[in-house]
Amino acid sequence: MLTNDEIKLLIKKYALQNAVKYKKTPQAGAVMGKVMANPELRSRAKEITGLVNEVLVEIEQMNHEAREEELKSLAPELIEELKEKKEPDKGLPPLEMNGPLVMRFAPNPNGPPTLGSARGIVVNSEYTRKYHGKLIIRFDDTDPATKRPMLEAYDWYLDDCRWLGAVPDEVVIASDRIPLYYEVAKELIRKDGAYVCFCEQEVFKALKDEKEACPHREQGVEKNLEFWREMLSGCRREQEAVLRIKTDIAHKDPAIRDWVAFRIIKTPHPRPEVDEKYCAWPLLDFEGAVEDHLLGTTLIIRGKDLADSEKRQRYVYEYMGWTYPKTMHWGRVQIHEFGKLSTSGIKKAIAEGIYTGWDDPRLPTIRAIRRRGIQPEALRKFMIDLGLGETDISLSLDTLYAENRKLVDPVANRYFFVWDPVEMNIEGAEPKIAKAPLHPSRGGMREIPVGTTVLVCRNDVDTLKAGERLRLKDLCNIQITGISPLTAKFIGTDMDLVKKEKARIIHWAPPDGLKVKVLSPDGEYTGIGERGIEREVDKVVQFERFGFVRIDSVSGDEVVAYFTHK
Structure with missing residues (x-):
């Protein structure tokens, strides 16, 4: 396991390379992406985030020449890499079109779409929009047991597609089309391209690994048609029989050898329209192969880890005399926060x-x-x-x-939110209406009634010292007179304190404000926010010195918000 010093050195190399390349201090995320490419470090993301921030503070103090010299000293190969490596083009490459473009995004609705799903939705929709093609959303929901579909997920996918500006031209649900797959399977059997196998899984694997044929492989078309009817009728038990596609039993890749097209599953499907109607279910490679033909798909974009699917599916296409769609592949994307x-x-x-x-x-x-x-x-x-x-x-x-x-940022109104609040009494202050801009550039003011007591964040309090002079943002200047309890005295309202003495500015909230709970990836923040936030439901606002949040709900004087980002 790498030590912290070793990790810090690695971070520094990547951070310096980025700084030299772009002639500015890098963003933490850019450095994290490089570091987290190391599989050994992916479980230590929180720890590494702290180390990245330490290194970036150090690099920020260096000028460009110093950064370049340091990188030459620590990792001269990274300097050479900058000379050789061209910045990759962003965006989608153009397509070579030969006829109409038909693309599909084909999720298994066993849960809602994720960021990984978003890539498929967006890229397919962007290409079909650009080339005036057809976008199909196809639900590959033919596994009612292992990857059991969720009834809500069908609508979740379509709703998220609409939200992403990817409204499909056609929606297809595979579990509605099982008889179509049965017809293709029957035709494959007739062409001697498929057979019913009764081998136990371990037995078939042993034969496959030795490149030996299953004893049922040459039992003949009529026998296979009879056994296939038995699979469809439900008189065969689960795991008793499968339908296999005949491939090259000596293929160099064992995953291609006589792969399974159908298996028996007697678990009812969650969709009431389907329920217990079928007991022979197609596996994804078969169902997808047939659908891509039936729907006229002309371009498939899939992960490079699914390249074997194409190799398997091409056997079906060759038996049936179909033309396989053009395929493109992309690599995996790992988002280190998740x-x-x-x-x-x-x-x-x-x-x-x-x-x-x-x-x-x-x-x-x-x-x-x-x-x-x-x-x-x-x-x-x-x-x-x-x-x-x-x-x-x-x-x-x-x-x-x-x-x-x-x-x-250009549209989000600003508000004060004090988390983990501490009460501060201000001697000499008088009740007033504080006025603060709703937005620094759009104009408009918000009014905040305030008396002689305000709330400030505990993490600000922890850094205060008796005698310190500072400014409460958009309110007044104060001098700290006591820490526990926290007290201060009013010392004016002009900005000279900030300009001449470079005094700190902290934010505040009135004690009678709204109770606010912010839910974030890092946990929950609770505190008090100024009034006016309750009018921002379903909008993104900026809590000053905290970050952007979306106001999710308001109940009486209680607000729930979701953290967006800094």
Whole structure:
């Protein structure tokens, strides 16, 4: 395991390389993305975030020449890499079109869409929009047992597609089309391209690994048709029989050898229209292969880890005389804030009460991202800018936040929110109406009634010293007279204290303000916010010195907000 000193040196190399390349102090997220590409470090994200911040403070004090000299000393190979490496093009590459473009995004609705789903939704919709093509959303819901669909998830996907500006031209649900797959399977059997196998899984694997054929492989078309009818009728038990596609039993890749197209599952499907109607269910490679043909798909974009799917599916296409769609692949994207969260893992954690629901701000679901106040335009641009490279990448959400900040900063009203509040009595102050700008550049003022007592953040209090002079933002100047209890005296209202003495400015809130709870990926913040926040439901505002939040709900004098980003 790398020591902290070794990690810090690694961070420094990457941070210096970034600083030399762009001639400015790097963003923490850019450095984190480089560091977290090391699999050994992915479980230590919180610890590494602190180390990154330490290093960036150090680099900020250096000029460009000093940074370059330091990088030459620590990692001369990274200097050379800068000379050789061209900045990759952002955005989606152009397509070579031969006829109409038909694309599909095909999720399994066993949970709501995630940030990974957003990439598929956005890229497919962007291409079909650009080339006047057709976008199909196809629900691959033919596994009622292992990856059991959630009834709510069908609508969640379509709602999130609309939110992302990716309204489909057609919606297809695979579990509605099972008879179509049965017809193709029957035709494959007739063409001697598929057979019913009764081998136990371990037995078939042993034969496959030795490149030996299953004893049922050459039992003949009529026998296979008879056994296939038995699979469909329900008289065969689960795991007793499967339908296999005949491939090359000596293929160099064992995953291609006589793969399973159908299996028997007697678990009812959650959709009432389907329920117990079928007991022979297609596996994804078969169902997807047939649907791509039936729907006229002309371009498939999938992860490079799914390249084997194409190799398997091409056997079906060759038997049936179909033309396989053009395919493109992209590498995995690892977002270090979320680690390795799977849909099944999230579902289990929600059931155990670890997460409050699918829109918990700690989760990488689009529902959670939306509730936090991320704008669809920001998420679209973030996904498009990732491009279609096959290289696996690890990155931070800082880039998404930067895009979102451009959208919300010009329109988000400003308010005071004091978390972990401490009461401060101000001697000599008189009750008044404080006036503060709703936005620094758009004009408009908010009025805050305040008396001789205000609330300030405990983390500000922890840094105060008796005798210190400072300014309460948009209110007055004070001098601290006591720490416990916290007291101060009024010393004026002009800004000379800040300009000449460079006094600190801290924010505050009136004691009779609103109770505010902010839910964030890092935990929960509770405190008091000024009145006026209650009028901002479903809008993103900026809590000064805290960050942007989306006001989620108001009940009486209590406000719940979701943290967006700094």
